[in-house]
Amino acid sequence: MSIAALAPAEPGISGPISMAIDVHAVSHRFSLTGSQLPVIETLDLSIAPGDFVALLGPSGCGKSTLLRLIAGLERPTSGSILADGRPITRPDPSRGLVFQDPTLFPWASVWKYVATGLEARGRLREEHERVDSALALVGLEAFADAYPHQLSGGMAQRASLARALVNDPALLLLDEPLGKLDSLTRLTLQAELVGLWQRNGFTALLVTHDVEEALLLSSRVIVLSDRPAHIKAEFRFDKPYPRHRDDPDLVTLRRSILATLGLPT
């Protein structure tokens, strides 16, 4: 795998560092009382290993559903999704997911919460130091014994990131992870996300409402249509990090993306 050069410094689990995702003609419908609601309509998408891809689209268009399908939490109504060529049938520790809400366990300390991924697979005893390194990655070492209600929104979302990173995922799915944070915390965490991605080398798929966030973090922005979602436009760009929001190229891209979304530029 070409991306192997970006191997993480941490002692990781063996296995691929990043993952290719292939979405083939996926359609998905929700069964509501008596009727079927089409959410995704014949969607095709290929993500190369190690890419950082952003999904943009109007609210309620099925972006989160697509992430849940790729995570394996739900099965698509039709079509197939492949992870490194193998069909996704159920959730797997190699594919991490961070939700918009921190979803910390109120009864568990930060350390215990982050340890969930190891404990669930019966690996906590042998690999408990991975919890500490995951906490160190997100800068939460000092809060290992804190409980969720003692954390700020940014710290809670950091804990969620550490929880997802403890399994060393080859794919990190991010469902508007910074959507509810204040703008200063968001800027800090955007930079940290890029840092984690560069350092660990996983594939990242970010759902966001924020065009600027997509431009600052990803190298490929996919704009989805209104429900049922299909790909409306795609923007690829190659800019070194750290990026600046005032970069003229990004400003131009931002205009085109907003125009695609049908918003005033």
Next chain:
Amino acid sequence: MGGSTGLFAAITGGVAVLFVILSPIVPRLGGTRDLLLHYGPWFVAVGVWLALWELTTAKFGWLPKPFFSPPHGLLNVYVTDGQRLLICIGYTLRLWTLGFLSGILAGYAIGVALGWSKRFSYWGMPFLKLIGPVPATAWIPCTFYFFPTTFGASVFIVALASGIPVAILTASGVSSVNRTFYDVGRILGADNWYLIRRVAIPASTPHVFVGLFMALYYSFAVLVVAEMLGAKYGLGWYIQFQTAYSGYANVYAALIIMAILCAGLIPLLFVVRDRLLSWQEGFI
């Protein structure tokens, strides 16, 4: 009845002397001062209450014998029948402990299953809803048939009274757990067994404790009925026995003991709860 009038007078007199001695030194007491000051109004209220009680019963007879009894009448019960009451307390605590513990354990297991499994809930919930409101006395005929000993039948009735609220509240607690918590677990590779142990059970614990507090009250309320079943000792049995012989002073005396026992167990349950639920907001 007159046997304890002197003793009662001596005790109240002694307490009065104690308060007289305390009154000048209270301001100079350290930590106990605040405690005494805090309960001061209650000390006065208890004194007034006892005085009114004596006046309405023994002095003027407005509340007639044998339906009412003056305080020294109750004291007399403890003095003359103390031995038997102590044995009764022992028997009642044995019955209550066995019934309550087996009831809440079974109720908890059933509640987790009802809350977790849709199929179990489909078949089980209607039964629980039917059984829930049935008064404990209604079970006596069939418990007599199913249990080889009357003691077993009594334990079953206490267990049923404690188990039902625990089962209902545990089930509602487990089924109301935020679904995203399960998603988080599944993403990380957790199986169902892990999700039950590490997500459903801790998340539903606040509900379970509401059920446990209800179970504590119900189990005490049902003790009298449970001890109707051929018991030879026990506070419930004592109450029925004395009611039959119009020994109402003895009935009140036994009721007071039961109330104190129940009230004494509640702080114990609070200690357990505070320890297990220390993660809740506001506890730390």
